[in-house]
Amino acid sequence: MVVNWFLFDKLCGAAVHPQVPSPGDHTLASAMALPANLAAVTHLKPVPDPKPPPKLAERAETQPRVAELERWATVLRIDCVRMLAVAKSGHLDSSLSAADVVAALYYRVLRHDPEDPDWPSRDRFVLCKGHAAPIQYASLAQHGYFPLEDLTGLRRIGAHLQGHPDMRRTPGIEVSTGSLGQGLSMCIGICLALRLDGLDGTAQVFGLLSDGDCQEGQTWEAATSAVHYRVPNLTAIVDYNHLQTDGTTEEVMDIGDVRAKFEAFGWDSVEIDGHDMQQVVEALERSRTLRKPAAIIAQTKKGKGVSSMEDRFGFHGKPPSPEQAAEALEELMAKLDEQTAALLEAGPGRGVE
Amino acid sequence: MAAEPEAKTEPIATRHAYGDALAELGENHDDVVALDADLAVSTQSIKFGKRFPERFFNVGAAEANMMSIASGLAASGKVPYCSTFAIFAAGRAYDQVRLGIAHNELKVRIGASHGGVSLGEDGASHQMIEDIALMRAMPRMTVVVPADYNQAYRATLSSYERDEPMYLRFGRPATPIVYDEIPETLDGGVDVLRSGKDITLIATGHMVWRAIEAAESLEQQDGVDAEVLNVSIIKPLHSETILESLSKTGLGITAEEHRVVGGLADAVRQLAAEQHPVPIFAVGMGDEFGISGTGEACMEHFGLTARGIADRAREALVLKPIVSRPPLFGPQWT
Ligand SMILES: Cc1ncc(C[n+]2csc(CCOP(=O)(O)OP(=O)(O)O)c2C)c(N)n1
Ligand SMILES: [Mg+2]
Numbered sequence: 001m002v003v004n005w006f007l008f009d010k011l012c013g014a015a016v017h018p019q020v021p022s023p024g025d026h027t028l029a030s031a032m033a034l035p036a037n038l039a040a041v042t043h044l045k046p047v048p049d050p051k052p053p054p055k056l057a058e059r060a061e062t063q064p065r066v067a068e069l070e071r072w073a074t075v076l077r078i079d080c081v082r083m084l085a086v087a088k089s090g091h092l093d094s095s096l097s098a099a100d101v102v103a104a105l106y107y108r109v110l111r112h113d114p115e116d117p118d119w120p121s122r123d124r125f126v127l128c129k130g131h132a133a134p135i136q137y138a139s140l141a142q143h144g145y146f147p148l149e150d151l152t153g154l155r156r157i158g159a160h161l162q163g164h165p166d167m168r169r170t171p172g173i174e175v176s177t178g179s180l181g182q183g184l185s186m187c188i189g190i191c192l193a194l195r196l197d198g199l200d201g202t203a204q205v206f207g208l209l210s211d212g213d214c215q216e217g218q219t220w221e222a223a224t225s226a227v228h229y230r231v232p233n234l235t236a237i238v239d240y241n242h243l244q245t246d247g248t249t250e251e252v253m254d255i256g257d258v259r260a261k262f263e264a265f266g267w268d269s270v271e272i273d274g275h276d277m278q279q280v281v282e283a284l285e286r287s288r289t290l291r292k293p294a295a296i297i298a299q300t301k302k303g304k305g306v307s308s309m310e311d312r313f314g315f316h317g318k319p320p321s322p323e324q325a326a327e328a329l330e331e332l333m334a335k336l337d338e339q340t341a342a343l344l345e346a347g348p349g350r351g352v353e
Numbered sequence: 354m355a356a357e358p359e360a361k362t363e364p365i366a367t368r369h370a371y372g373d374a375l376a377e378l379g380e381n382h383d384d385v386v387a388l389d390a391d392l393a394v395s396t397q398s399i400k401f402g403k404r405f406p407e408r409f410f411n412v413g414a415a416e417a418n419m420m421s422i423a424s425g426l427a428a429s430g431k432v433p434y435c436s437t438f439a440i441f442a443a444g445r446a447y448d449q450v451r452l453g454i455a456h457n458e459l460k461v462r463i464g465a466s467h468g469g470v471s472l473g474e475d476g477a478s479h480q481m482i483e484d485i486a487l488m489r490a491m492p493r494m495t496v497v498v499p500a501d502y503n504q505a506y507r508a509t510l511s512s513y514e515r516d517e518p519m520y521l522r523f524g525r526p527a528t529p530i531v532y533d534e535i536p537e538t539l540d541g542g543v544d545v546l547r548s549g550k551d552i553t554l555i556a557t558g559h560m561v562w563r564a565i566e567a568a569e570s571l572e573q574q575d576g577v578d579a580e581v582l583n584v585s586i587i588k589p590l591h592s593e594t595i596l597e598s599l600s601k602t603g604l605g606i607t608a609e610e611h612r613v614v615g616g617l618a619d620a621v622r623q624l625a626a627e628q629h630p631v632p633i634f635a636v637g638m639g640d641e642f643g644i645s646g647t648g649e650a651c652m653e654h655f656g657l658t659a660r661g662i663a664d665r666a667r668e669a670l671v672l673k674p675i676v677s678r679p680p681l682f683g684p685q686w687t
Pocket of ligand 2: 210
């Protein structure tokens, strides 16, 4: 069958992105008490995959629900604590802060195939804040890109899991990162290549940035060029946790209203609670329907999920002590049990909520 | 005046010396200002920042901005010390350093910490192994790589006394002490730490204590009498001490935590090639990037150890009778 890509986009765009939402569609958005600029967002169906590989065809029906995604986020957090406890090195709180966004991406939003990591029209995920590598490694391992046991090799000599993502060593990594500020430009390069290959109508590129990324000037060079090149398939998520190495961003170098900045650069720009899975999923799925550069400013807490770390300065780049790790695992395991029990009780209902 | 600093005796990182001495400079000189790019604890500029908050500018993760702000400060009579990891100081902000600082001959000091692969776990993205080459190639830039805490302390203090732009490289891990005291000066930047007649081990930074260990092993196991030089100022290179030693031993090994291209190896080889051609073998990073692991595991992985130096010396000594020739025109530097 020959797909008319242009027509497809038109139809999709029209169907899932109504200019004026009908009043009835507001229930979810208002229930979530969103900031003003998200108020117009209706609850959207995921974009149907026009060219799914066989495995992914089944995914539309098996989309995990929000409650399941929340549970997966806990699973990933547990993996991160374990990895860091073994490695005794790395950035735990940075990884925990991004866990919900990354879980939403890998378990629901991204169209990817662990058995065919190079599938040309896959969605791309770039961890611009490369120091949060553990959260991506956990997701990749849970999806079978490499064995779960490999997670214990984090940062060890001879193992493939480097301190920062390395595309030449680890399957599933699109491009190596670790130097703040470069990631968004790399995303744009990927978008341009997809365009040249005629794939920018299907493959969405998601970049996850940090506060530090937004302090680097290069990010704003990238922001300018994304609009100039009219890349239709780029989503930049900012993990805005207001903490960096030397203190709060407000103390060190205030990046202010990042949402307004992206908007001023010509992006579609929304702000969400980055730990509210419903909002995260909705914003991510909405972004791929826009056909223009889309920024999602996720207000987050560094160390989210581990109370002793949450939103507190002093943990950046410090591995947990054995006691801290044990305590964190206890808390997260309890959470996981709770979430599992709730899911079992709710029964096997699946599909999009 | 602050109290005279105490020399350290136990292993400690050179970046701590930078932080301690920088705070002392702040105490003694009102025109000293410090900048950092969200790594003030890692680079230890935090000590200055705590004492002199009004003269401390943490610009966040924005290294290019930091270097150009420093140009403005220096052009207006301040003496800025810019601190970040070597990878970002020399890599990310190269052009800002080049035009804004080196070309303008401004008295800016770049305190680059976490040089080399011994920073360990963060891996290749953070392990700077080309900075000496970049900064050597940059016109008018002085390049300083101290060997231990005590020398790094002096290097930082005396950087204030000079006017040229300066790149100082420090390391992350605690390393053994080489100088018993805080030296009075860096002199020309080349010190003979151990004299010998058979071979010259020329080392810089973290490789200096390893070179001394290598010399001891060569003496004990092979009866070889190695001379050890510490090159703490790689540019401008003080040629006399090096040439004197090479003319005595007829054979050199360089050792650096850096690419063998453009670093100490090339600096020494250039000198020898022009003025006293003898074989110079190099210990350093080949044509490859770093890797994640503990700092020491990384050093071992790349052969940047006392063992690595000693083995290279043994190979070289086998070749020495074949390749060493007396210089054609005798020593030219006198
Ligand atoms: C160009 C560059 N400069 C400095 C660093 C060192 N560094 C690593 S993480 C970080 C800041 C961490 O804070 P943030 O960016 O807010 O990330 P978070 O962990 O809070 O998500 C810095 C300065 C780097 N990786 N890259
Ligand atoms: Mg942050």
